[in-house]
Amino acid sequence: MPSHVYEPIANHALAVYPRLNAPGFESSKVFALTALYLASPPPGFPSQRALGKHLASLYLFILHPTKRRKSEYVPEAPEVFFIHVTKDKTEVGRGTASKFSKRLLQGRTRNVVVMECTDRDLVNIATGKSLVDPMIADKKISIRGDIQKLEQISQILHHERSKLYRSVVTEPEKEKDEAHLDEEPLQYSVGGVPRARL
Numbered sequence: 001m002p003s004h005v006y007e008p009i010a011n012h013a014l015a016v017y018p019r020l021n022a023p024g025f026e027s028s029k030v031f032a033l034t035a036l037y038l039a040s041p042p043p044g045f046p047s048q049r050a051l052g053k054h055l056a057s058l059y060l061f062i063l064h065p066t067k068r069r070k071s072e073y074v075p076e077a078p079e080v081f082f083i084h085v086t087k088d089k090t091e092v093g094r095g096t097a098s099k100f101s102k103r104l105l106q107g108r109t110r111n112v113v114v115m116e117c118t119d120r121d122l123v124n125i126a127t128g129k130s131l132v133d134p135m136i137a138d139k140k141i142s143i144r145g146d147i148q149k150l151e152q153i154s155q156i157l158h159h160e161r162s163k164l165y166r167s168v169v170t171e172p173e174k175e176k177d178e179a180h181l182d183e184e185p186l187q188y189s190v191g192g193v194p195r196a197r198l
Contacts, residue, residue: 016036020081026120033159033163052090058113059084061083061117061122062116063078064116066118117135118140121135
């Protein structure tokens with residue numbers, strides 16, 4: 001076995017947070033990478049205190065499958081990812097629409113923001129290829145709830161496209177060090193997976 005392996009950074013994030021891996025949805029990488037950054041914030045990433053103070057809400061992302069070539073797997077049903085920001089912790093998770101109440105999905109509950117679009121559109125927003133406002137104007141995405149909060153949380157979802165797709169060299173035995181998951185005692189739970197130092 002070679003001493004180096006080649007893998008996109010986001011694939012490493014999915015290995016750390018396998019529950020965020022929704023087959024057929026590229027946006028799984030966006031949310032896994034977000035969870036990884038929340039667990040060990042890079043320079044410039046918002047602190048838990050800042051998130052809790054300014055963005056405390058439940059954010060639901062209803063993502064519809066993007067049509068692909070016949071040879072590729074395409075899910076039949078939408079997938080729902082969520083980011084739940086409270087004063088003490090921020091949780092990233094996913095589930096099928098049936099796991100959420102109709103009231104929640106329609107954004108009729110206080111402090112709930114809902115964004116509905118295709119899987120590809122979410123990835124394009126996260127990588128900076130598309131902007132939220134023009135997509136709302138073109139009716140490519142649907143927003144229910146506080147749009148300003150959604151725009152702010154979208155900044156947390158923003159990742160360089162190279163982080164999702166470019167292959168990088170990593171040492172398998174040093175993956176935990178690279179993710180910075182064990183530098184300091186971890187203080188807050190992130191959805192039952194490696195607890196986050198927020």
